[in-house]
Amino acid sequence: MDPQNYPSMDQYNYSNNGGNNNNSGYRNQAPQQHQQQQPQQGGGYPPQYNQGYQPQQQQQQYNPNQQYSPEQQGIGMQQRGGSGNEFLISSISSNPLAQVGFSYGQSLFNDGKQYVDSNIGKYFSFSSLKSYFNVNTSYVFNKIKLIIFPFPQKTWKRRIYRVGDVDSYLPPRDDINAPDLYIPLMAFVTYYLLYGFQLGMGREFSPDKLGTAISKGIVGWLIEIGIFRLGSFFSNSYSIPIYDMIAYSGYKYVLMVITIISSILTGGYISFFVKIYLVACLGVFILKTLRVVMVSDNSANSHHDMHQQHEGSAMRNYFVFGVAMLQCVILFFFN
Structure with a gap:
């Protein structure tokens, strides 16, 4: 073969590059044709019939870091429970039998309260009981000191304050001479401990x-x-409240605590x-405290004649002396 008939090197490279370009063009056209054909796949229906049906492209993904609080979990239950309670309340309030039962129970409560106030309240006033525990540390210390060493005390009268036209x-x-129930009760418990x-x-x-x-x-204590x-009652001293009697008869337990401590030590x-x-x-x-109480009671009943006042004062003196002797006997022999 004649060498002149062979193609040159430039012609050979040109032919190879042209072939490669044609192949690459084919490869680039294939995906484009596939993408052009994909939107037309809808079961053979035209695109206008497939517009109503749009498949869900994204599904809800589970996030392990996401946490739900108990308040969020119980919102539905609270809403259902609240509606149930409202329905129950509305049904009860609209029921005539329930209304009759409520009114009957309220009448029983009012009758019981009236019975307690009329029968027990005249002996025990629960509203005034709170004032007997209105104490502080200074009062407790000074009161115990007064019981242990009462000799230098000069004033035994209780202090009075006026609210409007009422003296109380x-x-x-605020008054060391006022009786309380805190010290007697605490002394009673301490003594038996x-x-x-x-x-x-x-x-x-x-x-x-x-x-x-x-x-x-x-x-x-109850017998006292x-x-x-x-x-x-026999000395016509009706103004002494029952709580004052409990307090005056209970102060001996302060001294009984001291005696039992001295006997132990x-x-x-x-x-x-x-x-x-x-x-x-x-x-x-006891003598000085009750004497002041009796004198104030005698001055409150000063409208009686002189003979009745003299008899009443004598009975009150005997009464005060008898109470003081009873407390001393209990402290000495029953301790």
Whole structure:
């Protein structure tokens, strides 16, 4: 073959590049044809019939970091529960039998309250009970000091304040001479706690024995209040409230606590002399306190004649002396 008939190198490269360009054009046209044919796939229907049906392209994905609070989870339950409660309330309020039952229960409550106020309220005023616990630390300290050492005290009258046209006594926290129930009750509990400790030191403690002693103490206190009430009736001293009687008859437990502490720590003659001194203190405290109370009651009844006033004052003096002696006897022999 003649070499002149062979194609040159430039012609050979040109022919190869042209072939490659044709192949690349074919490869680029194939995806375009596929993309042009894909939107027409709809089951053979025209595009205008497929516009109403749009498949969901994105589905809700689960996020593990997403948390739901209990408030969000219970919103539906609260809404359903609230509607149920409203329906129940509306059904009860519209029921005539339920309304009759409510009115009958309210009438029973009012009758019971009226019965308590008319029968028990004249002896125990629950509204005034709160003032007997109106104390503070300063009052408790000074009151105990007054009971233990009453001799230098000069003023035993209670302080009075006026509200409008009504005179009232100051509460215990503002008047050291005012009776309270906090100190007697705390002293009562403290005494029997120390009594149980004393039984334990002597290896004689038992719950039954301590319970019997507490029961006897409560019954004895009630008997004292009854005697106090009976004596005030016969001496025409009607102005002494029942809570004042409980307080005055309960202050002896402060001194009983001191006597049992002295018997635990010292014993013998020392505790005996301590008891003698405390008996004298209790007698002076009760005499001076109740005498002022009786004098104020006598001045309140000053419209009677002189003969009745003299008889009443004599009875009140006997009454005060009898109460003081009773408290001293209990402190000395039953402690």
